[in-house]
Amino acid sequence: MNVDFLIVGAGFTGMVLxxxxxxxxxxxxxxxxxxxxxxxxxxDEYDDHGVxxxxxxxxxxxxxxxxxxxxxxxFTEWRPAHYQILAWTRGRYWRFPINLNTFEQLxxxxxxxxxxxxxxxxxxxxISQPANSEEVIVSQVGWELYEMFFKGYTxxxxxxxxxxxxxxxxxRIPIRTNRDDRxxxxxxxAIPAAGYTRMFERMLAACQRTMVLFxxxxxxxxxxxxxxxxxxxxxxxxxxxYRAGVLPYRSLRFEREHFTAEQLAARQAVAGKAGFWQxxxxxxxxxxxxxxxxxxxxxxxxxTCDNTTIVxxxxxxxxxxxxxxxxxxxxxxxxxxQAYAEIAARDPHVYFAGRLATYRYYNMDQVVDAALSxxxxxxxxxxxxxxxxx
Amino acid sequence: MNVDFLIVGAGFTGMVLxxxxxxxxxxxxxxxxxxxxxxxxxxDEYDDHGVxxxxxxxxxxxxxxxxxxxxxxxFTEWRPAHYQILAWTRGRYWRFPINLNTFEQLxxxxxxxxxxxxxxxxxxxxISQPANSEEVIVSQVGWELYEMFFKGYTxxxxxxxxxxxxxxxxxRIPIRTNRDDRxxxxxxxAIPAAGYTRMFERMLAACQRTMVLFxxxxxxxxxxxxxxxxxxxxxxxxxxxYRAGVLPYRSLRFEREHFTAEQLAARQAVAGKAGFWQxxxxxxxxxxxxxxxxxxxxxxxxxTCDNTTIVxxxxxxxxxxxxxxxxxxxxxxxxxxQAYAEIAARDPHVYFAGRLATYRYYNMDQVVDAALSxxxxxxxxxxxxxxxxx
Numbered sequence: 001m002n003v004d005f006l007i008v009g010a011g012f013t014g015m016v017l018x019x020x021x022x023x024x025x026x027x028x029x030x031x032x033x034x035x036x037x038x039x040x041x042x043x044d045e046y047d048d049h050g051v052x053x054x055x056x057x058x059x060x061x062x063x064x065x066x067x068x069x070x071x072x073x074x075f076t077e078w079r080p081a082h083y084q085i086l087a088w089t090r091g092r093y094w095r096f097p098i099n100l101n102t103f104e105q106l107x108x109x110x111x112x113x114x115x116x117x118x119x120x121x122x123x124x125x126x127i128s129q130p131a132n133s134e135e136v137i138v139s140q141v142g143w144e145l146y147e148m149f150f151k152g153y154t155x156x157x158x159x160x161x162x163x164x165x166x167x168x169x170x171x172r173i174p175i176r177t178n179r180d181d182r183x184x185x186x187x188x189x190a191i192p193a194a195g196y197t198r199m200f201e202r203m204l205a206a207c208q209r210t211m212v213l214f215x216x217x218x219x220x221x222x223x224x225x226x227x228x229x230x231x232x233x234x235x236x237x238x239x240x241x242y243r244a245g246v247l248p249y250r251s252l253r254f255e256r257e258h259f260t261a262e263q264l265a266a267r268q269a270v271a272g273k274a275g276f277w278q279x280x281x282x283x284x285x286x287x288x289x290x291x292x293x294x295x296x297x298x299x300x301x302x303x304t305c306d307n308t309t310i311v312x313x314x315x316x317x318x319x320x321x322x323x324x325x326x327x328x329x330x331x332x333x334x335x336x337x338q339a340y341a342e343i344a345a346r347d348p349h350v351y352f353a354g355r356l357a358t359y360r361y362y363n364m365d366q367v368v369d370a371a372l373s374x375x376x377x378x379x380x381x382x383x384x385x386x387x388x389x390x
Numbered sequence: 391m392n393v394d395f396l397i398v399g400a401g402f403t404g405m406v407l408x409x410x411x412x413x414x415x416x417x418x419x420x421x422x423x424x425x426x427x428x429x430x431x432x433x434d435e436y437d438d439h440g441v442x443x444x445x446x447x448x449x450x451x452x453x454x455x456x457x458x459x460x461x462x463x464x465f466t467e468w469r470p471a472h473y474q475i476l477a478w479t480r481g482r483y484w485r486f487p488i489n490l491n492t493f494e495q496l497x498x499x500x501x502x503x504x505x506x507x508x509x510x511x512x513x514x515x516x517i518s519q520p521a522n523s524e525e526v527i528v529s530q531v532g533w534e535l536y537e538m539f540f541k542g543y544t545x546x547x548x549x550x551x552x553x554x555x556x557x558x559x560x561x562r563i564p565i566r567t568n569r570d571d572r573x574x575x576x577x578x579x580a581i582p583a584a585g586y587t588r589m590f591e592r593m594l595a596a597c598q599r600t601m602v603l604f605x606x607x608x609x610x611x612x613x614x615x616x617x618x619x620x621x622x623x624x625x626x627x628x629x630x631x632y633r634a635g636v637l638p639y640r641s642l643r644f645e646r647e648h649f650t651a652e653q654l655a656a657r658q659a660v661a662g663k664a665g666f667w668q669x670x671x672x673x674x675x676x677x678x679x680x681x682x683x684x685x686x687x688x689x690x691x692x693x694t695c696d697n698t699t700i701v702x703x704x705x706x707x708x709x710x711x712x713x714x715x716x717x718x719x720x721x722x723x724x725x726x727x728q729a730y731a732e733i734a735a736r737d738p739h740v741y742f743a744g745r746l747a748t749y750r751y752y753n754m755d756q757v758v759d760a761a762l763s764x765x766x767x768x769x770x771x772x773x774x775x776x777x778x779x780x
Contacts (some may be wrong), residue, residue: 204605
């Protein structure tokens, strides 16, 4: 086959680039993916019981970038979303992330913001420059709240103590002394009204001259496709045949459980409303069970069915060839990636883009923003006739 | 690219053949489809409101062939289905197909089977060898029932008078003097419990060494793929570049309308239950409106949502390149197809299979049955080393 762009990966990065390049350059594209669907890990689907679920873990879209919102808005309507997270430990649900409501639950009576601030001042561990995730949290809220909400969760998630992890890992969770319990800070918080998959289908429908090859491994098809430029959004270590080692990742296993309306009747006191299993979109389990969280995405999809599906999330050691979810944020992994980045910089044949190819934990809006920027760069290169490949 | 089988079309025929040949011969397959999904016209999808709909018209699975049921049963659970059809005319719903209940509605009081038989004997037109669809019906039920239920519907559907159409067109609708109002006769009537699309996804997942190329035209990719055998399930006239003319088809336009739970409250008296718009899966409109029928497939999918989507079906003249739904069952079309069948018989390079390639109105089980038989033939050819193509 003969195309202008061979794009490996049908996730956000690949889809944005196919749409931009096919429409703005009139270029032909072939998107190749090992899976049988669009959207990469953002793919959602109706399960066997008709409940819309996020197949590869929950995707909470949010952004402060109007350009990203508006670009994706060409392919979807938005449904405003309140991403409510609770934590379950000591036999009850806790308001989370930590805020004044959590403090009131802890002391068992109403309290003021000043009282909570005074409490935190009395328990926090004075550390001027927190060097890791444990220090970041205990320096703000002391040992009890750290152990209630952070220590066990982080240990399960990463199979490392927070003391071994970069400060940024736990620092991304807000801690507030007022009653604001929003988990995310961004000004625009919404999900595609008809789901992510439908949005990707519309992106593809908007592409000119773009074919999609599913269940296909890049390595198996590369010699059969002639292309002018390659855009690779897969794992960079795999692209280079692991010549600088296997990049460290954490993986996940998802376990779905479905409940009929009848089964849910018994949960109504817990969930607070009919048709749901738990009281919020996400409940973290920092200290009990082998899973880190249970997500009931129906809380934000707006589905009106009387049944529901919850998904338990079990952290999993990553092995080469498995599903790579999170780059490991420790001291050594950036150096390991750097070795690949240096090889890639000397390789004029490929544009590497996206989460796996740049070894980054990207939010969705960051991925889209980066892909839109790269599209501009590729367009400029293309028009300059540069970086031609065979 | 280099594969054993190039399969054009990802509908029932293409999917069954890919599954059989990849698993039984260990052959590699590339399935090519212009659309962006599996399943051909049997594809179903959740619409923007989360209601499962049959995108290309309703598909009522039924069979008398246990082998077909069991083969598909490897890839889906079954949900028993009661395919209830009503007709709407003279300002009310009528039991359909014509049976004793319909007769009671007509005369406005209870009646016996004998009474109905006597009525039919008095109104039927004596024709010993009905030569067309009009004669087939009036010879059974006379002019009034023919005009109430058949004449206008057929005229709309085919844009021809029943008198111009083969007797088989209307003869497929049963007429009974007892109270049996089943539309379909087959012993097994059920739909894939999680939908047709999910069943096709499972078939694909079961395929070995099978890639799927979407949004791709066979003519554009043929020279870039090397294959040993071609299986073509598209339109045979298009394959031969219309050299013997455009085969006549009827086409359809589908118009969806969605109703929220609130909007449905006002319809409850009509629908007979909450969450539905009409009282049955399908309502025919023989004499009023431009559409032939309204289908509310939620009646058989078993979805428990409180909203619904109905689909109005408008017959449409077919034009070359449009969606070809029904071969036209008149006197001339078989001859037109025969010209292509003769060309194909002299063409050792291709297996033609499925509804479009054989110019037949197939039910789903017939398609699957034919594909399973063809798989056996291809396996035999393959093992004999025959029909090798470049």
